[in-house]
Amino acid sequence: MSGCGYNGTCPNCGADMDCYSDWKPFDTNSGECLECGFHYWTSEDYLTLEEVNERRAELDREPLTELKKGVESCQA
Secondary structure, eight states, X not given: OOOEEEEEEOTTTOOEEEEEEXXXXXXXXXXXXXXXXXXXXXXXXXXXXXXXXXHHHHTTOOOOSSOOOOOTTTOO
C-alpha cells in the first residue's frame, strides 16, 4: 500500500475531516468533511501548447512547437 489516510481539519467549518495522500503514480491528495460537505481531490489534465508557451514565456524560456509525448496510458 503506497498511500496514507489521516485526520485533517476542515478549512471551511473546522471539523475533523478524513484525508488521504498517495504518491503512485504521482502525488495525490483528497479529503472530505462529513459535517459541512467540503471536499477536495487531485485531478489530472494537460495544458495546451498555447498555455505551456505562455508559462514558458513568463520564465523567459523558448516556446515549443509541439508538446512532448508521454506514456500512452497517461497522455492522449
